[in-house]
Amino acid sequence: MQIQLENLVPVPLRDKILQRSSDIWNRQLAFPPGSFIKIKAPSGTGKTTLVHYLYNIRTDYTGQVLVNGQPWSTYSRSSVATLRQEQISVIFQDLRVFEQLTALENIELKRVMNANPYCTAEKVNEMAAHLKVTHVLNQSGKTLSYGERQRVAIIRALVQPFQWLIMDEPFSHLDEENAQRAAALIAEECKVRKAGFILTDLDNDTRFAYDIHYNL
């Protein structure tokens, strides 16, 4: 799956962005499929905005986000839904764990969305054990700590097929040991699918063997 940006500029940040240089905003670029990509930027400079544009849940921009050569705006709602089920997965900064469901139900909701689930229930248990959240799987989303929510959101993003995984500060609530474990799992799941990822964060890190670094 091809993702390209053509002179993408967020309308609310236009004046600020055009006053400085950026590897991403107002550029023409194609993310090479299968690449591990890090986008670094200080707080408040538009990481979440970019992630929302890539996943097509915000459209207040000029320029284009092209998916397989076509602007997001040309896709029907059902085509967008299919792409999100089969080709593009996401871990939001605000995690979006449903509080009225248990941790496991949050994961299952995504796993069984495809008639033929990509992952088995056993695989979910393995991932939960790897990220040390087995003991909270039957706890309601409301009572999970933010670190637990983040690990549940990571597993939820990994139970579906994808060619691109988009992650917005995915380790912000984790200690370094848990962050390393989660990074290893994500890298392994991307490799199995020959998928790439686009990860935003505040600082440099060496948790992944990144192919490309950008400054936002």
Ligand SMILES: Nc1ncnc2c1ncn2[C@@H]1O[C@H](COP(=O)(O)OP(=O)(O)OP(=O)(O)O)[C@@H](O)[C@H]1O
């Ligand atoms: N819908 C919106 N309309 C107008 N301005 C917005 C909107 N969403 C975010 N902003 C502003 O755009 C800027 C970038 O916000 P964004 O959340 O994308 O930054 P970020 O780099 O992800 O920040 P952080 O690292 O703090 O999470 C901020 O100044 C924010 O107040």
